[in-house]
Amino acid sequence: MPRVVVKAVFENVRFKCQRCGSCCHHNRPLDFEELIPMERLKEFCERSNLIYLTKKDINSISNRTGKEPAEFVDTLYDYDGCSVKVKDDARKVILDLPVMKSKADTTCVFYENGCTIYPVRPIACRLFPFRVDEETAPNGDALLNISYNPTCPGIGKGDVVDRRKLERLVSELFMQRASDINPQLQSMIASGAISADAKVYRTFPGKREKTAMTQGHPCG
Template identity: 30%
Template sequence: MATESKKTLVATVDLSTLKVEVVNSVKFKCIEDCGRCCYELEIPLRDEDIEAIEELGYNAWEFVDYEKMFYRGDKFLSYAIKKRPFDDGCVFLDPETKRCRIYQKRPLACRLYPFVFVKHGTKMEIYIKEDPFCPGINHPEGEPVDENFLLREYGELFEEYRRKLMEGE
């Protein structure tokens, strides 16, 4: 298991206006064929993630690790994605190419990494989890994590939270 990493606040998003305020400048570039996060992280699966992967033709028993569970306090949140016994990589990571076999339907936790989103009322705080194993964090060729980056990569997610906010959750 990876050592505890530092989290740095990168930006806040006002969910009612989708205005992004950058707090700390950070650069990020997902390095092709890296796959280190697929080995190092335990990935929680939401019900929506399981359904999306099942739509690809997989059965939940093939990819859900029913022995690894995530909790917040005493509230059960989810199960983890299975790891391969021979190298501890995610079951969907191709061991040859280091590419995800379900990239278009990968779980939300995979889509967000290395970012962590924390909602406080109408504000969403965006942190970067500075894991030492991730070579893409502050990579010299990395893209600035600014309003353009955040809205392009996570705009749909912000819109989803905004809708819930407007509906009164």
């Protein structure tokens, strides 16, 4: 059975947050299409810093702020809590993972001279400037390699980063995302809604106004 292997692929990196807010600006490389094939996902992740949200993140932020998810959650299609969409006669599986909305100046909707939801900030924010590169090993294992953004002003300052703590945080993020998505996928597979030769895509939210899912399979 395939395993999930989480590993920090760096040694003795120092980091101390400089409170500069650079991580609160969301980069969206507009030369990518709205549906990103998995073979281009690594490149997209390296060039963007969208803040992906788990359902736990969304619930915590909503409870803290009193805002409805639609006020701060960005998806390609209308957000309905279902991250898995199926189109083109079950041949296209679309993972429309929710991300944090941005303002016109590219800053996070909760950034006002600093983070206004710091106690409940998403795991993705707690990880920055460290990022996760997802790969599949020849034996089928999922490899979650933790690297970092060398342009962050906090890199090289402060104490040496606790790699094991980072790995635990990434494991938590992966498990939360899996619990969000897997039941949806399993339900669709069981119902025959997904073709055996379906191609998987990740969405690029925020490139344009999102629209309703006019064709596809609802979450069961």
